Amino acid sequence: MGLARMIGTVLGTGYIKPAPGTWGSLVSLPWAWVLHVIGGLPLLALGIIAAFLKGWWATAQMTRGQEGHDPSEIVIDELVGQWIALLPLSWAAWSMGISILAMWPGWIAAFVLFRLFDIWKPGPVGWADRRGDALGVMLDDVIAGVFAAIGVLVLAALYHGVL
Template identity: 35%
Template sequence: MVQLLATWFYLGKSPWAPGTLGTLGAVPLVWLLAQLHPLAYMGWALALCVISVFVATAHELKLGVHDSGEIVIDEVVGFVVAMTWLPFSWVFCLSAFLLFRFLDIWKPFPIGWLDRKIQGGIGVVTDDVAAGIITNMVLQLVYFKTGFL
């Protein structure tokens, strides 16, 4: 069960861009969560954050490698956070996907700092949650201040 979740149904096992595939694999989950009341969405997002820390920790211990590329549950959680309180549409999904992946790969401050300083499963997840929060803040700002998107 740990490997199934850590690799998000084995998408993380892909030899090509496992983080990108893991993020794409989060879209159906975000669609399901978007059907819920916003507070229920937040509850699930928080629960997924906690679960992902335990799953990432267990998978790291099994592999003996910190933040293995096949662990993509962190990308799933980061994308869930990125889409929090945003309308579920192809425009928002695509915008959130592109910005989240850019931030997750580039790792500007504070994302890169968190990635380097925090070890274990919580470290695996924290930088992606930070990328998700920043993505969400940017899209909220664009959406509510300009009406664009």
């Protein structure tokens, strides 16, 4: 397995059937936890940037000369989007000095909301997906992750009585 394929499929996770995108999101959760535990919000943010750049490159390599711009086995985009959806939890845990696992309902919300926005592809998520290139493959999940992160913040505010 070449480097681009290892990155793009997140070490082969993209070959798990059915629903490789959901598996990619699920596999990204413990990795996000590890990054947060080692370096808090700053390391998770750096991880997102590094995974995005490597994912963009890997997706371009894997789709070069192919008709399909977003094969189902490419799930590095789901990892990036899922990590973005978890940013509010990382920020809260890091800034308040509490365990990120204490916010387990937020993990569930981040996972469900990210998958919802990634599958539904509302507005700008669908626009990015329709670009038909490696950047679009990555961007649609970045935007879905941002939408999910906003959803996590809204749900947390409702739960804690802020809204």
